[in-house]
Amino acid sequence: MQVVLLAGGLGSRLSEETVSIPKPMVEVYGRPIILHVMDIYSHWGHNDFVVACGYKSMMMKKFFHDLYFMNNDFTVAVQDGNCALRPNRPMDWNVSVVDTGQHTMTGGRLRRLREWLGNETFMVTYSDGVGNIDIEALVAFHRSHGGLATVTAVQPPARFGNLELVDNQVVEFTEKVLKQETWINGGFFVFEPEVLDYLSGDDEPLEQAPLAALARDGELFAYKHTGFWHPMDTVRDRDHLNQLCASGDVPWMKMPSPGAVGQLPQAFATNV
Numbered sequence: 634m635q636v637v638l639l640a641g642g643l644g645s646r647l648s649e650e651t652v653s654i655p656k657p658m659v660e661v662y663g664r665p666i667i668l669h670v671m672d673i674y675s676h677w678g679h680n681d682f683v684v685a686c687g688y689k690s691m692m693m694k695k696f697f698h699d700l701y702f703m704n705n706d707f708t709v710a711v712q713d714g715n716c717a718l719r720p721n722r723p724m725d726w727n728v729s730v731v732d733t734g735q736h737t738m739t740g741g742r743l744r745r746l747r748e749w750l751g752n753e754t755f756m757v758t759y760s761d762g763v764g765n766i767d768i769e770a771l772v773a774f775h776r777s778h779g780g781l782a783t784v785t786a787v788q789p790p791a792r793f794g795n796l797e798l799v800d801n802q803v804v805e806f807t808e809k810v811l812k813q814e815t816w817i818n819g820g821f822f823v824f825e826p827e828v829l830d831y832l833s834g835d836d837e838p839l840e841q842a843p844l845a846a847l848a849r850d851g852e853l854f855a856y857k858h859t860g861f862w863h864p865m866d867t868v869r870d871r872d873h874l875n876q877l878c879a880s881g882d883v884p885w886m887k888m889p890s891p892g893a894v895g896q897l898p899q900a901f902a903t904n905v
Contacts (some may be wrong), residue, residue, distance in 0.1 A: 740840075
């Protein structure tokens with residue numbers, strides 16, 4: 634199953650980094666975050682990727698063109714340039730890098746990929762959000778409800794402490810609070826090809842009219858993920874993900890092994 638990585642935005646909230654590189658190239662523990670996202674899918678055996686780039690697309694193309702050599706060690710004869718590759722880390726990926734336009738919105742980027750996707754079920758996610766998503770269970774859930782689209786619903790990471798008040802007295806202070814009733818769009822979509830018919834033009838965000846129309850038609854369902862998920866929208870987010878890795882904890886790679894699908898969560902229609 635092909636995996637589309639939406640990787641063309643400006644990343645303006647991370648401008649300290651994205652003034653010189655595309656957002657998916659911002660590093661988390663020495664590797665561009667897009668590779669961490671691809672690791673999640675690869676863990677589940679999905680190694681066929683389509684990168685929908687835009688902003689600084691030439692840099693993205695060069696990165697993936699050179700990734701084979703960057704991912705391995707080699708000896709180079711400087712006199713004639715001959716290289717002897719010494720494989721270091723196997724990476725059985727097939728990556729198509731497609732320039733979908735610098736100012737194209739997410740729905741438009743996906744629409745431009747129609748000829749790359751064929752007529753089969755495919756997956757889509759953002760290149761700047763990681764989570765220990767059980768992709769096998771996600772796909773099984775998608776097939777179980779029979780709709781055209783599945784979005785992974787996640788609970789947003791807590792960013793502020795919480796004060797519990799009785800009158801004017803603080804009775805409890807909680808450093809981090811997760812609102813259990815709050816669900817947001819976490820990416821990690823599964824789409825049938827007919828979803829592309831809901832996309833009308835380059836200036837259309839996937840997250841607005843297309844998903845709303847799918848919800849109205851009863852074709853959009855949400856897979857509830859209660860495990861780890863975190864976006865990289867700001868420098869603070871980047872630093873937090875780096876700190877997790879530095880501590881030896883990479884929570885987005887703490888997943889069950891393929892073939893160990895648990896009980897499927899209940900579907901619910903949503904207009905994320």
